[in-house]
Amino acid sequence: MKQLIFLLVIVLISCKNEAKVESTEIKSVTTEDITTSIYPEPITKVFDAHGGIDNWNKMKTLSFTMEKPNGKEVTTTNLKTRAELIDTPTYAMGYNGEDLWVSEKDGNEYKGNARFYKGLMMYFYAMPFIVGDDGIIYENVAPLTFEGKTYPGILISYEAGVGVSPDDQYVVYYNSDTGQMQWLSYTVTFGKDEKSKDFRYIRYNDWQTINGLILPKSISWYTYENNVPTELRNTVEFTDVLLSEEVPDNSMFAIPKDGKVIE
Numbered sequence: 001m002k003q004l005i006f007l008l009v010i011v012l013i014s015c016k017n018e019a020k021v022e023s024t025e026i027k028s029v030t031t032e033d034i035t036t037s038i039y040p041e042p043i044t045k046v047f048d049a050h051g052g053i054d055n056w057n058k059m060k061t062l063s064f065t066m067e068k069p070n071g072k073e074v075t076t077t078n079l080k081t082r083a084e085l086i087d088t089p090t091y092a093m094g095y096n097g098e099d100l101w102v103s104e105k106d107g108n109e110y111k112g113n114a115r116f117y118k119g120l121m122m123y124f125y126a127m128p129f130i131v132g133d134d135g136i137i138y139e140n141v142a143p144l145t146f147e148g149k150t151y152p153g154i155l156i157s158y159e160a161g162v163g164v165s166p167d168d169q170y171v172v173y174y175n176s177d178t179g180q181m182q183w184l185s186y187t188v189t190f191g192k193d194e195k196s197k198d199f200r201y202i203r204y205n206d207w208q209t210i211n212g213l214i215l216p217k218s219i220s221w222y223t224y225e226n227n228v229p230t231e232l233r234n235t236v237e238f239t240d241v242l243l244s245e246e247v248p249d250n251s252m253f254a255i256p257k258d259g260k261v262i263e
Contacts, residue, residue: 040138042154046128046172049179051213056129059211063242064125074240076248077122083253084119093117094253101259114262125216125238127204128172128181131156144173144183146229151175151182169199180207180214183229201229211243 039047047053063076071089078084086093090108094101095118102110123130139155151173173183184202201222208217218237222229255261 039132042140042152042174043128043131043138043172045179046154046174046181047132049174049214050128050181051209053129053132055212056132058245059213059243061242061244061246061248062122062126063240064238065240066121066236066238075122075125076252077119078248078250078253079126080247082119083248083250084122085252086117092256092259094255094259095119096250096253096255099255100262101255102262103256103259121236124184124202124219127184127216128174129213131170131172141171144171144185144228146183153185171199185227197227199227200224203229203232208241210241213243215241215243 039053044053047056060079061076062079063074066073066075068088073086073088076085076087081097082095083097084093084095090105091110092103092105093110093114094103100114100118102114104110135158137157139157141153141155143153144151153171153173156170156172169185169187171183171185172181173185174181181204184204185199186202187197187199201224203220203222204216205220206216206218207214209215216238218235220235221233223231223233
């Protein structure tokens, strides 16, 4: 079962109304066995609107670039093993399938939380396909209404004990006509001992087609009140996107000589 940063449980309370849920559990299966027929209709509609989960499962390498205050941040991921390299002008961070490491550059001290940041932006970027992983339970929840438009919601949860934050919650909201994803709602429980009811919001309304799949060109975080989005806060753009069926060179994920393993 793949490692994930954010995982979901229980039900979302949206717009102050408690939703009735219907759940379908997808048991762990190998990538080769995954077909759209094992997914419930709502999430299948979303996958299909973005090029299809079967096409996504053929892909083995994902790479994208984000502009940060200290320069370009390039993330490369092996989609099958989830090995990852995040390369920036001041540090490199990697995961080789076993060890998480950080390599500081030119005397710059890494002050981030490597365990929290590992896989984070890849997970947000790979929406909605990343929620097609093994062992997921899908549930219909109350829709989100924003600026007069209503978006049906799908709660995604995982079996207890999976990953580093098993109490995290996510909801994918989509256009009921086209099936295209429009919002992601999520909580953050990393490093905490209890569930959170504080739902954050990312808007997905800027897309690009990469190798036949519709993926984000940019995503926008919104401020929120009472678990609903309010105003635009900031936008992150993705450039130089590579999505390939070729396996990445595993040597790029290896711990460098000056790398520090994160315990």
